[in-house]
Amino acid sequence: MTPSRWLVAIAFGGLVILAAAFWYLMGPGPLTFAGAETVQLADYKESNPTGVPAELAQSDPVSRGRYLTDAADCQTCHTREGGVPFAGGRAFKTRFGTLYSSNITPDRETGIGAWSPDDFLRAVHKGVRPGGAHLYPAFPYAAYTYIADDDVQAIWAYLRTLPAVRNPIPANDLAFPFNQRWLMGIWSGLFNPDRRFAPNVRQSPEWNRGAYVAEGLAHCGDCHTPRNALQALNNRHKFSGALTAGWRAYNITSHPVSGVGAWSDEDLAKYLATGHAANHGTASGPMGEAVDLSLSKLTPNDIRALVTYVRSIPPVASPNFPAVRNEVAGATPWSGVDMSPDSLGKEVFAAACAGCHSWTGTSPLMERATLIGSRAINDPSAVNVVQMVLNGSPAGSSSPNSMPAFGAGYSDAEIAAVANYVTARFGATASAVTPRTVAHLRTTT
Numbered sequence: 001m002t003p004s005r006w007l008v009a010i011a012f013g014g015l016v017i018l019a020a021a022f023w024y025l026m027g028p029g030p031l032t033f034a035g036a037e038t039v040q041l042a043d044y045k046e047s048n049p050t051g052v053p054a055e056l057a058q059s060d061p062v063s064r065g066r067y068l069t070d071a072a073d074c075q076t077c078h079t080r081e082g083g084v085p086f087a088g089g090r091a092f093k094t095r096f097g098t099l100y101s102s103n104i105t106p107d108r109e110t111g112i113g114a115w116s117p118d119d120f121l122r123a124v125h126k127g128v129r130p131g132g133a134h135l136y137p138a139f140p141y142a143a144y145t146y147i148a149d150d151d152v153q154a155i156w157a158y159l160r161t162l163p164a165v166r167n168p169i170p171a172n173d174l175a176f177p178f179n180q181r182w183l184m185g186i187w188s189g190l191f192n193p194d195r196r197f198a199p200n201v202r203q204s205p206e207w208n209r210g211a212y213v214a215e216g217l218a219h220c221g222d223c224h225t226p227r228n229a230l231q232a233l234n235n236r237h238k239f240s241g242a243l244t245a246g247w248r249a250y251n252i253t254s255h256p257v258s259g260v261g262a263w264s265d266e267d268l269a270k271y272l273a274t275g276h277a278a279n280h281g282t283a284s285g286p287m288g289e290a291v292d293l294s295l296s297k298l299t300p301n302d303i304r305a306l307v308t309y310v311r312s313i314p315p316v317a318s319p320n321f322p323a324v325r326n327e328v329a330g331a332t333p334w335s336g337v338d339m340s341p342d343s344l345g346k347e348v349f350a351a352a353c354a355g356c357h358s359w360t361g362t363s364p365l366m367e368r369a370t371l372i373g374s375r376a377i378n379d380p381s382a383v384n385v386v387q388m389v390l391n392g393s394p395a396g397s398s399s400p401n402s403m404p405a406f407g408a409g410y411s412d413a414e415i416a417a418v419a420n421y422v423t424a425r426f427g428a429t430a431s432a433v434t435p436r437t438v439a440h441l442r443t444t445t
Contacts, residue, residue: 003099007421027228028235029193030143030215031200033314038198041148049199049208050148053299067149071217071302072144072320073294074159075132076286083351087111087165091165092245093444097174099138113280120156121149127188136172137231142188143219146197146212169325191232203312213302218294223286238285240316246444247285247382249373255315275299278367279326281374284384284393284403285445324378325428328360345421348414352406352424361426369403371426382419382431386441389415411440 019175031038041050051057069075077102082090085109088103088111112120119130127141128134135141144152187353188194197216215218222414223244225233240258241251253259260268267277272443273281273290281292295303356369363369363378371377376384392405406415412435419438424430 004315011048012361015190018435026135029231030221030225030233030235030238031211032235033238034200034211034312035202037202038200040194040198044199044201044208046199046205046208049205049212050151050197053301054297055301057248059230061154062161065154065156068217069155069158070294070297071213072147072155073218073290074104074155077139078104079357084163084165085158087167088169089167095140096178096291097172098327099136099172099174100170101138103165103169104159104166105162105165105167110166110168111164112159113164117153117156121152123161124152124155125190126194127184134181135189136181137187137191140193140219140222141218142232143222145192145194153204161409164208167413168420185229187232188374190230206305206308207312208304209302210307213298213306218290218306220252223290224252237250237316239310239313241318243383245286246383246441247287247387248376248379248381249287250379251316251321252310253313253316254311255317257332258318258321259313259315260310261315263309265304265307268310269300269303272376273300273303276368278361281376282368282393284376284388285391287411288393311400320380322378322380322428324375326373328362329425331358331360344414345417345419348418349421349425352410353418356403371422374426375381377423377427378429379427380423380429382423382433383441385419385431386415386433386438387445389418390438390442391445407442411435412442 011441025064041048044260052059052067056067075091076086078087078088080087080091083089084105087102088101090101092099092101103111105111108114115123115130123129123135123139124141125145127137127139128130135220159386172179183266197212200211203211221233221235221239222239222361224239225235226237226240226242228234239252242249251259254261263271263277271277271280271283272291272295274296275288282288295306298306324372356365357363357371361371363371376382376388379385388403389410390405390407410418415438416433416435419433420431
């Protein structure tokens with residue numbers, strides 16, 4: 001082959017590789033799976049899927065804005081531990097460094113009090129703040145871009161009623177080149193569709209409402225959908241689960257084993273509204289916060305719409321995730337898993353866990369403390385088990401009971417041992433957590 005032909009072959013191969021990379025990175029949109037039979041909102045003949053539920057339509061503007069703010073889960077991210085709600089400063093630890101959420105109270109110097117309504121709309125839809133600086137996609141503007149303009153303005157109106165809190169936010173601590181905000185403009189150009197929700201005429205009004213809440217306001221995919229190499233959502237595996245803030249957000253597709261396909265509508269609705277469903281487990285970590293500060297405040301009709309939408313997500317099988325085990329364990333410490341010759345896990349369980357969870361895994365104190373059937377206990381990675389032991393589960397409005405944190409009282413080796421013990425005793429497959437894994441998870445929360 002002549003040199004010129006070699007150059008042509010190399011150039012062609014490079015173009016093929018670039019095209020394949022572009023195809024992989026871009027991927028489908030979050031609603032592509034449902035088909036392209038969509039219309040502009042003004043042309044939709046059924047009930048409007050945006051705004052507040054019909055039963056709240058006659059409420060005052062601030063109440064409507066509060067409902068949408070809750071549905072968008074704004075308080076969770078914009079409140080640091082022990083801080084004033086919406087005053088920002090919460091740290092988000094990523095592999096690229098640490099980001100801090102902004103103050104969205106009406107304070108003119110450290111919050112958004114000097115912003116105009118159009119400034120707020122541009123930030124929510126386009127990820128650009130006043131002055132032209134691009135926001136990092138930890139703020140989920142690629143999902144919020146689907147929120148109707150009127151709903152964004154209602155959220156703005158509600159935020160304006162909050163007390164102005166002076167709270168200077170620490171500077172982000174990101175490694176180069178991730179500390180270059182202008183790069184986020186390129187990211188946004190690739191992955192932010194910058195379009196409002198368009199109803200699908202092939203789907204029911206309830207499905208469209210559920211899609212609007214799930215994809216726009218509640219931005220479920222930001223936790224439950226894995227990401228590609230450029231940290232955009234990989235919707236080829238939509239809702240199939242991902243690691244978020246050191247916790248595992250589980251598969252919520254319609255797959256009967258890996259996902260929630262085998263759950264009843266009642267169980268799924270109860271889990272979303274209260275954070276617990278018998279024989280399935282209790283929401284903790286980021287999901288627990290989402291339930292407490294957002295989902296638990298939705299109306300029953302909106303919860304049913306979410307269930308309808310989630311049911312429609314195509315099934316995706318998660319690798320290495322067995323069928324959940326529902327058998328009750330033996331009633332004495334000597335029955336079941338021995339973990340010999342190392343009995344450390346059993347010793348820790350006896351000292352710290354058995355009183356609430358019991359040796360059978362069925363709590364005599366409260367249903368939420370039952371381990372049998374819990375997805376976290378049946379996850380061979382045991383990530384959420386470790387995080388629960390480390391950080392506990394604070395009581396909230398949707399969960400009056402709490403689990404204390406044991407991270408300060410037990411070593412990495414002890415926590416690894418008890419995680420492996422409970423997954424072996426109460427789950428389908430024993431985990432193999434190491435002290436090193438525990439040490440790493442301590443730094444990710």
